[in-house]
Amino acid sequence: MGRNVRDLVVEQICPALPPRAREAVKALPDEIRQRLTEIRLRRGRPAMGVVPEGDFYLSSDGQPLWPGSGDAALNQELVASVVMCTENEWEIAMRLVTECSIYALERELAAGYITLRGGHRVGLVGRAVLEGDRIRTQRELSAANYRVARQIVGVADKVMPYILRRPGGRTSSQNQSAWPHSGLSVFSVLVLSGPGHGKTTLLRDIARQLSYGSCGRGFKVGIVDERSEIAACCGGVPGNDLGPRADIIDSCPKAQGIMIVTRSMSPDVIVTDEIGHAADSEAIEEARRCGVAVIATAHATDYDDAQRRPALRDILARGGFERAILLTSRLGVGTCERMIHLPTGADLLDAPFLLSAAAGKGCGGRVRCVER
Amino acid sequence: MRGTMKAAGAIITIVASGLAGLVVAHSYRVRARRLAAWVTALSVLETEISFGLTKLGQAMRRAGQVAGQSPGQVLVRAAQLLEGGECGSAGACLSRALGEERDSCNWLWNRKWQEDMEAVVVLGEALGTSNSSDQARHIALASRRLERQRQVAEEAAATNYRLWSAMGFLIGGMVAIALL
Missing domain, CATH: 3.40.50.300 (P-loop containing nucleotide triphosphate hydrolases)
Known part of the structure; x- marks a missing residue:
């Protein structure tokens, strides 16, 4: 299920990523970017990409940094080139994902996702605001999961x-x-x-x-x-x-x-x-x-x-x-x-x-x- | 010949001074109209945001198209900046669009611009950052401030339009007499 014609990640997901993460994703080798299933941003922590084999840290030079022997290695060797999701980057990401329109997305925020153009879902979690037993919305968002949605024509042929x-x-x-x-x-x-x-x-x-x-x-x-x-x-x-x-x-x-x-x-x-x-x-x-x-x-x-x-x-x-x-x-x-x-x-x-x-x-x- | 020249000079002085007076008089009306257009724009913006739950870029564009004039240009430009993602928050986009509009206008027509547009700048910082009822409150507050400014501007225009319309010609006449 990996066939892809257009570079959906660059066309449809990158515009909703903050600048450093966007450049890192664009700089990824084509074969990695074509197989991206998720891009994960966590406030104050490294930005990560996910492919079917596992996840990796996004780096400013475009080379995926595989955790390898353990995430502890990140602190010593990789931290210089890893793309961190700083407060500023996070604010920009939320602004791009919500299109500065929190009021229009309350139901989506309560459900924990926003859908981008192209059908890509961005999962969001933060602090839930309750109204009785019901979640009215979320505030202080802390993590986002950009899920790449790809239409694969003919994938249902055998079914x-x-x-x-x-x-x-x-x-x-x-x-x-x-x-x-x-x-x-x-x-x-x-x-x-x-x-x-x-x-x-x-x-x-x-x-x-x-x-x-x-x-x-x-x-x-x-x-x-x-x-x-x-x-x-x-x-x-x-x-x-x-x-x-x-x-x-x-x-x-x-x-x-x-x-x-x-x-x-x-x-x-x-x-x-x-x-x-x-x-x-x-x-x-x-x-x-x-x-x-x-x-x-x-x-x-x-x-x-x-x-x-x-x-x-x-x-x-x-x-x-x-x-x-x-x-x-x-x-x-x-x-x-x-x-x-x-x-x-x-x-x-x-x-x-x-x-x-x-x-x-x-x-x-x-x-x-x-x-x- | 010399008398003819003097008469021509006097006429030119009176006409020029009169026209300058008319421009100043018109600037009072421009301010009042601009504020009225902003009140209309904010009313549309409130409807789009609180009832239509329209995304901010589209809401600003629609409000601008309905209001026209100066706020139309500002809001459409702010929507472009916002959707292009090149300018940052809604407040930053709106401030930049306002700045561009101010710079492109005749300084005389930007009478009390800073004072009038402060409500819009403050509103811009809150746009899109909260739920729809909160947004409606912010917009209503800005709208009330602009409406108050508009009333003051209307009163000033009523007084000063006639004053400046006549004043230009009078000053021109006095200068012409003095030069003669």
């Missing part, structure tokens, strides 16, 4: 056959006379993984392929993009390519967004990221009752972990999803570890595989549905 349902009760000749895949429909699928294993990237490409109809039939895809990560909308225009049939409700709480999209846009499938609340489960169940398939992601390291989360356990028990995809990084970021047929609990995969964009052309209009 699509497991997502599409073969027309039931029709003969192949009936199908072919009208439209080769006119009877295709979509399974409700839950994508599970821990952070950083490629859930959102996979979800985005599934939405794109369904919308384009790259597997034979185009589906109306309603995208409920609470964190602006799937579509990366800016001024109402999606920054990521999601095809011609995608309708996006942006920055809207998932449960409400699912209901709005279901009622107003008559989607074939709803795509949403990171479900986990009871309200999300109820909204998904309601959408399913309306005949709309739902493809969602959730944080869980495996299926049992998902079962331990009350909201997910609830929706899984009620048959809200038909299939679950479990992603890990065992063979590399974006390893499809299991493909669970939820009614029976059977694993549809013979062996785990690495999601890749080798073809990059979707299913080429032909799909072999995998059903069991």
Whole structure:
């Protein structure tokens, strides 16, 4: 899952970094910068970059400083060239990330993230300001995590056959006379993984392929993009390519967004990221009752972990999803570890595989549905 | 011939002095209009920030477009500086834009600029740094100060416009008589 065409880090993330960190990131060797997954700033501490192999200190000369034998080495040998996030740099970073508009981002600050143009999420933590039991906002921010969001076209190619349902009760000749895949429909699928294993990237490409109809039939895809990560909308225009049939409700709480999209846009499938609340489960169940398939992601390291989360356990028990995809990084970021047929609990995969964009052309209009 | 020259000189003196008086008189009205435009701009800014939750750069641009005149140029320029990330905080961007506007204007039209714009400079330091209700309070406070200044400027304009309109011609006439 590492293919990249544009240098997103330089184009979209560097403008939101303070000057010294920005120059250090720009000076990184291309092969490192292309694989950056995170850039971490901590107030008064060294700025760090993260690649799939691990993290490193950003240095003013552009060479990544790997902690190596231990961070203690930093104090003696590396401190001179390490880019420190000073008070001044931190203030500039916060100004750039918030665009001097704290008032417009209270909800995001309370949730702990701000989304940059391009769908890159900046996680932020500081001192929470409470209002009753609820976090109203955060102040005295102390750490920021810039997460690089990359659209990888075709990364869902190998998964699509497991997502599409073969027309039931029709003969192949009936199908072919009208439209080769006119009877295709979509399974409700839950994508599970821990952070950083490629859930959102996979979800985005599934939405794109369904919308384009790259597997034979185009589906109306309603995208409920609470964190602006799937579509990366800016001024109402999606920054990521999601095809011609995608309708996006942006920055809207998932449960409400699912209901709005279901009622107003008559989607074939709803795509949403990171479900986990009871309200999300109820909204998904309601959408399913309306005949709309739902493809969602959730944080869980495996299926049992998902079962331990009350909201997910609830929706899984009620048959809200038909299939679950479990992603890990065992063979590399974006390893499809299991493909669970939820009614029976059977694993549809013979062996785990690495999601890749080798073809990059979707299913080429032909799909072999995998059903069991 | 000499009489004709004297008459021409006297006419030129009276016209020049009269025009100078009119310019001074006009400067009083310019100040009052500028302050009125700033009050309008801040009203739009408050709406954009507290109701629209529009990002500050865009909010300043919209307020500037609605208000026009001097605040329009200042706010649009401040928005450019802010979005370009080249100037620092919103306060620094606004101060720089105000400075550029002041330097580009006729000194006479910048009558009491420092005094009038102090409210805007103080507001700039608070813009974008707190929640929407707090922002609305800051803007309302600056708006009240500007409104008060505008009333003073209107009164000064009412008195001084007619005074200076006549004064220029009178002084010109007196100088012409003295020279004759």
